[in-house]
Amino acid sequence: MSTPVLLSWSGGKDAAWALHALQQRDDVKVVALLTTLTEGHARSSMQGVRHAVLQAQADAVGLPLREAWIPQACDNALYLAAMHEALQQAQQRWPGIARIAFGDLLLADIRQWREQQYAEFGWQALFPLFGRDTAALARQMIDAGLKAQLCCVDSAQLDAGFAGHVFDHALLDALPADVDPCGENGEFHTCVIAGPMFRRPLQLQQGETVLRDGRYAYTDFITTVGPA
Incomplete structure (x- = not known):
C-alpha cells in the first residue's frame, strides 16, 4: 500500500512540481494539500496568494485543501502551534498519517529545521525535489x-518590475546571474x-501590483470562476 502524505502547499511552482514528482511514485500517495494562511488577509503567507485561488488549485489537482491559520504578527512558536493543530486534525481524518512533503530545493538549513521541528510532532518530512539543479529544473x-506567474518579488534581490511576469524561458533568460532560476533564495x-x-x-485574472513593507512587490491574482 502507498504511504499517505500531506503536501505543504504555497500555491507556487515548487509545491506544484513536488506534487507532480510524488504522483510518479508508487510508495507514497498525496492525500491533501496543507496551506498556511494569514488571518485578516486570507492569503498564503509570504506568497500572498488568495484563499480562493488556493482552493481553485486544490480543486484542479483533485485534492482537499487543509488550512493552518496564523496571525499577522507570527513568530516560530505561533507558526508551529498552528501547524501542530493542523497535523493533528489531519491525523483524525487519515489515521496513521505521519509524513509531510515540502518543495524545498537547496537550502540545507531550512530542511534541517523542518526535519527537527516536525520530528518533534512525530512526523517525517519529505523533500522530493531537494538537491536538484535549479537552472535545469526551472526549464x-x-x-x-x-x-x-510571479506573484511576489523581493525588490532587495530582484527588480520589482518582474512582479507579474510569466514564469517562462524569457524570464529565465532575463534574470540577473545572481538570482536563482527557481527563486530558491526568496528572490x-x-x-x-x-x-x-x-x-x-x-x-x-491578473490584478494590481503593490509594494509592501517598502520591499515586496505583490501582484494579485483573482479566480474568475466562483467567488473571489
Whole structure:
C-alpha cells in the first residue's frame, strides 16, 4: 500500500512540481494539500496568494485543501502551534498519517529545521525535489507545461518590475546571474495556473501590483470562476 502524505502547499511552482514528482511514485500517495494562511488577509503567507485561488488549485489537482491559520504578527512558536493543530486534525481524518512533503530545493538549513521541528510532532518530512539543479529544473517545469506567474518579488534581490511576469524561458533568460532560476533564495514566488499535475488550467485574472513593507512587490491574482 502507498504511504499517505500531506503536501505543504504555497500555491507556487515548487509545491506544484513536488506534487507532480510524488504522483510518479508508487510508495507514497498525496492525500491533501496543507496551506498556511494569514488571518485578516486570507492569503498564503509570504506568497500572498488568495484563499480562493488556493482552493481553485486544490480543486484542479483533485485534492482537499487543509488550512493552518496564523496571525499577522507570527513568530516560530505561533507558526508551529498552528501547524501542530493542523497535523493533528489531519491525523483524525487519515489515521496513521505521519509524513509531510515540502518543495524545498537547496537550502540545507531550512530542511534541517523542518526535519527537527516536525520530528518533534512525530512526523517525517519529505523533500522530493531537494538537491536538484535549479537552472535545469526551472526549464524542465516550463517544457513540461507548467504555467505560473510571479506573484511576489523581493525588490532587495530582484527588480520589482518582474512582479507579474510569466514564469517562462524569457524570464529565465532575463534574470540577473545572481538570482536563482527557481527563486530558491526568496528572490521571487509564483502562483501556478496550469501544469501536468492539474486536471485543468485555472482561469485567473491578473490584478494590481503593490509594494509592501517598502520591499515586496505583490501582484494579485483573482479566480474568475466562483467567488473571489
